[in-house]
Amino acid sequence: MPPHPKKKRSYGKKGRRWSHSQLDPVAISTCAQCHSPKPPHQVCPTCGYYGGREVISMTPEEPGQES
Secondary structure, three states, rough: OOOOOOOOOHHHHHHHHOOOOOOOOOOOOOOOOOOOOOOOOOOOOOOOEOOOOOOEOOOOOOOOOOO
């Protein structure tokens, strides 16, 4: 049989042990192109720009036209 703890770990000890594991707030930055909120280091979901250049074309394609 494996060894077991000799005493129960109290609620205070458990709270101090888990005190560093809280969730951090999500970081939000603004897009330099359209000034909408977006996650940092990701392509803007509104305009499709990243780092001052268009990465994803956000213009709607016309139906019947395939690329």
